[in-house]
Amino acid sequence: MNLKSGNVDQFEQFSQFKNLQEFNSHLEMWLAVNKDKFSKGELVGLKRLARFAAKVPGVSNAKIGTVLKAIHEEYNGNGISRSTFKRMIVKATELGIFTVRETERKNGSQSSNLYIFNCFPKSEPPEEKKMNHHNKTINLSKTNKNQKNKKRSDTGLDYTYTSDRVPTSFADAVKYFFPEAKQIEEFWRMTAIAAYRNDREQDSTGVLNTAIHSFKQLIRKMKTSKVAKPIAYFYGILNRKLEELYFEDLFEMGFAGNQDDFSLTFFYKK
Secondary structure: EEEEEOOOHHHHHHHHOOOOOOOOOOOOOHHHHHHHHHHHHHHHHHHHHHHHHOOEEOOOOHHHHHHHHHHHHOOEEEEEEEEHHHHHHHHHHHOOEEEOEEOOOOOEEEOOEEEEEEEOOOOOOOEEEHHHHHHHHOHHHHHHHHHHHHHHHHOOOEHHHOOOOOOOOHHHHHHOOOHHHHHHHHHHHEEEHHHHHOOOOOOHHHHHHHHHHHHHHHHHHHHEEEOOOOHHHHHHHHHHHHHHHHHHHHHOOOHOOOOEEEEEEEEOOO
């Protein structure tokens, strides 16, 4: 029996996630394993559909036309075709990323699909770890004590203790405004997430330059008005710039000869 169509709130019972943060975390794990199985256009469609699954974490009943229109408008005429989006649905369903259920109107006619994103499957721990469970239990209090001591020692470390994973030039740009090592590392962690979501992991130099530029834009904003969450504001700027670079790459690759995958329309302002 098909579900009755309606507001997405009525499908809250289908959500498998406690909150939006948990949903995003599981989606990132799905993409980390299966990203190469999708074309760039399909990834755009999947990520945009996921954004429609924010109100009820992991559940969306957005119409295909609505999702395609949102992509088209957000990127100033750059969009993907309906067939590309449908191919994405088939692949994502087969991989187990989400489950599709049909909904119907009161008169029995078919309405938009319900997309229910699934939790990333947990792996069973190795047998050796299971066998050592007793020993771990015995040392639990000692481990907790060591963790507490480590947490105390990490508190308030300045920029000279910043992890080597953070490029020196980025740390130098951030340290004058956010002098603690943890703050600098968190800014770089958000940079890594933005790079991953926009297929820029291999462009380390470009990502670094864009991150520094985005951070400077954050500081400019902070100098003129109050910013409640600087890291979130930084991520918003950086993600937008990397998205622009992503679609510039699509254009340069010339998708005019592959209209089945992409439908690009360009508007020129006088």
